Amino acid sequence: MITTSVDNWCGVIEAADYGPLSRHEAPFARALRQAVVDLSDDDHVKVIVLRTTHGDFAGAGTPPPVDTTEVLTTWHRDFAASSAVYQAVCFSKKVVVTEVAGHCSAAGSMLVLCSDLTVAAENATFASPFTDLPEANFVLAALTMRLNRAKSWLLRGSTMPAAEAVSVGLVNQVVPADELAATTRELARSVTGMPLDGITMSKMLLQAVLDGHGVGREFDLADHYAIHRWAGLNAGTVQG
Amino acid sequence: MSSHEHVEFSIDRERYTARITLRRPAAENRVTTAMATQICDFLDVVEQDDDIKVVVLSGEGEHLCAGWEPQDAWRQYLDAPGGSVRKHPSQRARLIAADENWWGPRGLYTRLLRCRKVTVLEARGKCFETGLYFALCCDLVVAGADARFACPRWRNVGVDGDMALLFATVGLKRAKELMFCDVAWSARTALAYGLVDYVADDVAAKVEELANMSASIMRDGIVTEKYAVFASLDKMGIGHSFAATTVVGASLSNIHFQPGEYNFLRDLRDNGVDEALSTSRRGLRDV
Amino acid sequence: MARYGTPESIAAASTQVRYEVQRDPGIAYITLNRPEKHNAMSVPMRDRIIDLVDEANIDPDVKVIVFRGVGKSFCSGNEINEEWGQRRPHERRRTLTVGYRYGADMAWGRLGFSQAISRSPKVTIAQLHGYCAAAAYFMIACKCDLVVASDDARIGALEARFLGPAGAVASVHINRILGTKAARRTGFTAMTMSGPEARELGLVTRLAHRDELAEATLALATEIAATPTGQLLYLKARLRAAEAVMDTSVPAITGLLVSHFLQSAPDEMDFWRTARQVGVGGALDADKKRTGAVDPRAGTEGTS
Numbered sequence: 001m002i003t004t005s006v007d008n009w010c011g012v013i014e015a016a017d018y019g020p021l022s023r024h025e026a027p028f029a030r031a032l033r034q035a036v037v038d039l040s041d042d043d044h045v046k047v048i049v050l051r052t053t054h055g056d057f058a059g060a061g062t063p064p065p066v067d068t069t070e071v072l073t074t075w076h077r078d079f080a081a082s083s084a085v086y087q088a089v090c091f092s093k094k095v096v097v098t099e100v101a102g103h104c105s106a107a108g109s110m111l112v113l114c115s116d117l118t119v120a121a122e123n124a125t126f127a128s129p130f131t132d133l134p135e136a137n138f139v140l141a142a143l144t145m146r147l148n149r150a151k152s153w154l155l156r157g158s159t160m161p162a163a164e165a166v167s168v169g170l171v172n173q174v175v176p177a178d179e180l181a182a183t184t185r186e187l188a189r190s191v192t193g194m195p196l197d198g199i200t201m202s203k204m205l206l207q208a209v210l211d212g213h214g215v216g217r218e219f220d221l222a223d224h225y226a227i228h229r230w231a232g233l234n235a236g237t238v239q240g
Numbered sequence: 241m242s243s244h245e246h247v248e249f250s251i252d253r254e255r256y257t258a259r260i261t262l263r264r265p266a267a268e269n270r271v272t273t274a275m276a277t278q279i280c281d282f283l284d285v286v287e288q289d290d291d292i293k294v295v296v297l298s299g300e301g302e303h304l305c306a307g308w309e310p311q312d313a314w315r316q317y318l319d320a321p322g323g324s325v326r327k328h329p330s331q332r333a334r335l336i337a338a339d340e341n342w343w344g345p346r347g348l349y350t351r352l353l354r355c356r357k358v359t360v361l362e363a364r365g366k367c368f369e370t371g372l373y374f375a376l377c378c379d380l381v382v383a384g385a386d387a388r389f390a391c392p393r394w395r396n397v398g399v400d401g402d403m404a405l406l407f408a409t410v411g412l413k414r415a416k417e418l419m420f421c422d423v424a425w426s427a428r429t430a431l432a433y434g435l436v437d438y439v440a441d442d443v444a445a446k447v448e449e450l451a452n453m454s455a456s457i458m459r460d461g462i463v464t465e466k467y468a469v470f471a472s473l474d475k476m477g478i479g480h481s482f483a484a485t486t487v488v489g490a491s492l493s494n495i496h497f498q499p500g501e502y503n504f505l506r507d508l509r510d511n512g513v514d515e516a517l518s519t520s521r522r523g524l525r526d527v
Numbered sequence: 528m529a530r531y532g533t534p535e536s537i538a539a540a541s542t543q544v545r546y547e548v549q550r551d552p553g554i555a556y557i558t559l560n561r562p563e564k565h566n567a568m569s570v571p572m573r574d575r576i577i578d579l580v581d582e583a584n585i586d587p588d589v590k591v592i593v594f595r596g597v598g599k600s601f602c603s604g605n606e607i608n609e610e611w612g613q614r615r616p617h618e619r620r621r622t623l624t625v626g627y628r629y630g631a632d633m634a635w636g637r638l639g640f641s642q643a644i645s646r647s648p649k650v651t652i653a654q655l656h657g658y659c660a661a662a663a664y665f666m667i668a669c670k671c672d673l674v675v676a677s678d679d680a681r682i683g684a685l686e687a688r689f690l691g692p693a694g695a696v697a698s699v700h701i702n703r704i705l706g707t708k709a710a711r712r713t714g715f716t717a718m719t720m721s722g723p724e725a726r727e728l729g730l731v732t733r734l735a736h737r738d739e740l741a742e743a744t745l746a747l748a749t750e751i752a753a754t755p756t757g758q759l760l761y762l763k764a765r766l767r768a769a770e771a772v773m774d775t776s777v778p779a780i781t782g783l784l785v786s787h788f789l790q791s792a793p794d795e796m797d798f799w800r801t802a803r804q805v806g807v808g809g810a811l812d813a814d815k816k817r818t819g820a821v822d823p824r825a826g827t828e829g830t831s
Binding site for chain 3: 290358379380381405408409410411434435436437450452453454455456457458459460461462464465468469471472475476
Binding site: 146 | 650769
């Protein structure tokens with residue numbers, strides 16, 4: 001399902017695609033979370049790359065509704081908790097790079113928002129993570145691309161092409177698909193020039209500053225958003 | 241040469257404008273702690289003089305400021321209270337130095353960010369480290385086409401500067417590019433990212449135009465607006481970030497290097513400022 | 528709360544702010560209709576905006592609220608030359624309590640019109656053309672969820688030139704919308720942003736030529752209104768919670784009371800004294816003759 005490797009200070013996580021997160025497949029979320037936590041704790045790793053081996057970074061999918069008891073217990077553990085996958089990426093003590101080819105469904109865009117740096121292929125597209133995923137973090141989006149652009153993404157439920165993503169600051173670099181791996185390698189290499197102690201301390205400061213801006217508080221609201229989202233669905237007033 | 245000669249101050253009362261000029265061109269205007277103190281003293285004058293509405297900050301020569309003077313990196317800790325009690329400076333000395341000279345209420349960056357008058361920056365050539373923070377803290381920034389913005393010392397020791405102001409100005413992902421990827425932003429890139437207001441061929445003329453616009457606004461309006469900005473800065477977490485930077489920056493001075501990692505202070509000790517700076521900035525990539 | 532204004536200005540407000548609902552696809556239009564004054568908003572006009580937003584909020588057919596203006600401009604801001612009951616015979620100068628009523632109750636405070644816009648459960652769109660100045664800039668355009676602007680729009684704190692910046696231009700939400708540099712630029716130079724520049728900075732969602740502006744707004748509003756009602760209410764509820772977390776809903780200093788008491792120095796133009804001598808129009812003309820000050824008609828396309 002998920003494989004990891006480490007070479008020359010760079011840890012690589014590979015999956016066929018990250019689409020299972022968009023469908024709230026819990027075993028996949030737990031496996032990915034574990035891979036991120038393990039590489040973050042590896043003293044021979046400075047940078048972690050999230051990569052896919054097939055066409056899309058995160059294939060399409062919509063999660064089924066979850067009832068309130070489950071939201072507050074198992075769903076919380078797998079998708080909303082401070083130890084769950086998204087916060088594991090966002091608050092990793094190493095620099096996380098997402099390498100995006102093809103389409104990002106909701107969860108793919110959330111991984112992009114949580115990662116430090118993103119390299120995208122020209123064919124990359126970024127769906128709004130907010131339409132379907134209650135755990136999507138709006139504060140991260142607003143801090144990344146400015147408030148009104150994030151609002152527009154959320155309210156329109158739009159999908160951003162790569163060129164727009166780079167112009168609003170969601171993505172650092174856009175390159176032809178056949179240069180994607182080499183570009184990521186070069187980016188990762190530039191990061192590994194920083195001492196290990198420097199990287200972990202920088203990420204510690206980053207965590208404090210993100211929390212000061214409300215990123216952690218927005219993550220903490222995920223359960224409430226989920227209950228609202230699926231209460232509406234159960235009452236038949238919301239369509240996926 | 242005393243620090244006094246490295247920072248010049250003048251007032252143009254007709255234009256309601258003061259000017260603070262870095263004059264250490266032989267060292268590409270690298271800023272020492274003594275120069276930082278001198279700038280703060282001039283800001284005292286600016287804040288007390290009711291005729292001054294605008295203060296322009298610039299550097300003599302090709303470069304605004306090529307960074308923080310590395311010779312000071314260790315010396316500032318030794319000079320702080322509790323800094324020379326034992327062989328290595330105490331942790332309190334490191335915290336006090338970071339706070340007093342740079343991030344705290346009396347430090348250069350807070351003083352510039354919270355100046356009661358409008359601050360305008362002429363950014364040319366290298367705007368590194370302290371030069372980058374000048375751009376983040378000033379109200380208005382005009383860049384020459386040759387301006388480059390970077391913080392290469394983060395490469396050596398990790399990010400020991402403020403992040404909140406950088407995030408609020410350029411956004412998260414772009415900030416992280418500057419933090420982790422060994423890049424310098426060109427004037428055009430800095431303009432696209434929102435770090436500078438204008439890129440101009442005639443930087444001085446554009447600065448004068450903006451300074452005149454600001455000076456045409458009534459004093460009561462300027463100072464009132466500045467206090468509204470200060471209130472917003474606190475709500476946006478800038479003060480918290482400066483405090484966190486002081487703590488993390490002091491911690492980072494205890495950095496331990498892995499085998500094969502570049503040790504800037506050792507290079508400085510063995511080979512001198514110019515060579516160490518050149519080696520440590522060799523990989524800096526323009527984007 | 529009491530409603531302020533003169534009998535005439537209160538009576539005029541119902542035609543100066545028009546309200547129409549297109550039940551299909553579910554768009555409410557709040558239209559400023561005082562073109563002879565660039566749609567400057569009187570106190571009764573602002574009160575009417577509050578009432579109309581309330582009405583749209585609870586109308587089950589309304590999904591999107593559009594703010595727009597008739598004539599040359601979207602809106603030049605609050606009316607600055609108005610009797611609304613602020614002068615009371617026994618008080619020689621304006622009191623702080625009256626200042627609070629004007630600055631907070633009628634603008635930024637929990638009862639004010641800008642809060643009615645920023646806390647609406649419906650999606651709000653501002654349609655900007657011509658001048659969008661002062662309160663129209665920071666209390667409508669920057670408070671709506673989405674902004675559609677024409678190429679020729681002039682957006683900013685133009686009043687900063689002659690009245691001093693009103694303080695609100697430095698507020699947190701504007702810093703988060705424009706970035707810190709452009710936010711301070713609008714306040715400390717009084718420069719305006721053109722539509723294209725405001726789009727580059729991130730304030731404006733969509734840009735259109737003046738004669739295609741209404742159509743572009745309609746297309747965006749129709750697109751949003753196609754979302755099921757429950758989902759749209761959910762997304763807006765999420766947004767409001769996140770804005771509470773980011774602290775972008777309310778200004779840093781409510782009402783900026785002190786802006787009512789700014790004094791010009793002897794070497795600065797005294798706008799109100801000039802206005803007493805030659806009228807507000809004459810004072811605005813005198814202001815335009817000052818050297819050094821920004822030209823409010825100039826765009827800032829020349830950012831390079």
